[in-house]
Amino acid sequence: MENKIKDNPPRQKWRKVAYGGMQPGYDDNYSDESFLEDMVMNANVVKRDMLRVMQDSVSISQYLCIVALVVCVWTYMLGSIIDETSLLFLDVGLLVLGFLVLSLTAKRLSLQLLSKYLLNISFFISGLYVLAPIYYTLTRSISSDSIWALTVSLLIVHLFLHDYSGSTIRPPGALNNPTLTSNISLNASIVASVLIASRLPSRLHVFAIMLFSLQVFLFAPLVMYCIKKYSFKLHLCFSFVLASATLGIVFPLHRLLFALFLGLLLFITVVCPYWLIKIQEYKVEINGPWDEAKLCFDITD
Template identity: 75%
Template structure:
């Protein structure tokens, strides 16, 4: 009798444990909990405290690349309107290529002669292949309407901007901590296809080659150059971004299609933007 009573008391005084699939514990109800039930719960374990200054500094890269993409679209529109001819585009391509190499030489600390020659060789092969394919690109979308081309191009550019890696470069520079990820590669491919669609509406092979070379220089090599500038000096990166923003707003204003008035009140008012609707260039 005493033995049976001691066994029952030991079962009733056994410590309750948290078990997921242990069934009902003797001496406790099925929904019983005690003070140890939530002792291991961790709240807000993955919350990252943001520094306002750091967020503002990181947003400079986003604004910078948005200006770069806007300049590409402006060059496309000027080319389709025959404002820029093939000679001007080729001169622009050579200027951008030369200035890009100069910036790489001045900013990359670990840039060796072998790596520089590798850059030059790759650009030479890239330019030669692009000139050979320009004839194919010229007739690629001949049977597609211009409205469809503009719709697909705008969609691809939005996809490019949404997936673009604003903290790095699609081409892995020396000293980079990580390789380009999948989303940045998809973003680059979307920009290349958009460039092909626009270039296919141009009248001559030289036009197509010059436009494609310009677009690929911007979408492929501009992130590498801006990454090297930012790594070299943040102050230089900030000045370059401000200059790029000023140039972009100037060309947008002169185009009179995206932005007509951009007025910033003197003392903390709202930004007033007036959009002027204009007809997109009719490309045949």
């Protein structure tokens, strides 16, 4: 009996060993009853507030309104409802208003930086005026149906890849690098503007519509970013006024387009946040001792 006890000693208690190899008497994949005691459910799941998500979705609705306004101006120009002189006055007004907003809301906007911006804008406008005759005859050999289809496709790409969070927008004095998707989005909007401008009747029309389009697509995100950082309440008020103005301009064009655009704004601002909140209830995240260890370094002097 004593020899039998010596031949079969009791097993040692299992313990979790990271790099100790196999423990005698236990399989390599063995785990005891305490293995699931450290399991944590939904530790990193963020509980979202409905009102907060709706406020975050306002930036998307705001930019949709801006693109819709650009399309309305294109439509009015192609239909000769707006002449080139009126559009040039609108371009100057938007440029002055944009610099006024930047000077009042941007924190790092100095006189030197403002003068640099004005110099770049002057070069930009001069180059655009020189290139207007090229844009005027660029797509003469392409049918109008192809131009409309390509323009719509480019605008969809622009909206799909646009940076609505503002993380790649360069405020005055910042050194942010734009991402590939934001560059593709911007280039798509510029090409769409060129295609529409090439269907206008004169070079001055082309210059006016290109200046308007590029002002909106290039500088509107920066202005909206500065307004949002300056005051979130001002950002909400500006978005409400912009949405009302856009709906008022879309309504005379077509009643069905007005209803579709209004439904789209309500879908983005109300329905999508509600879906996001409801989907969070079905999210399950499991954390436990099987996860990779996270190393934390405390660097002190």
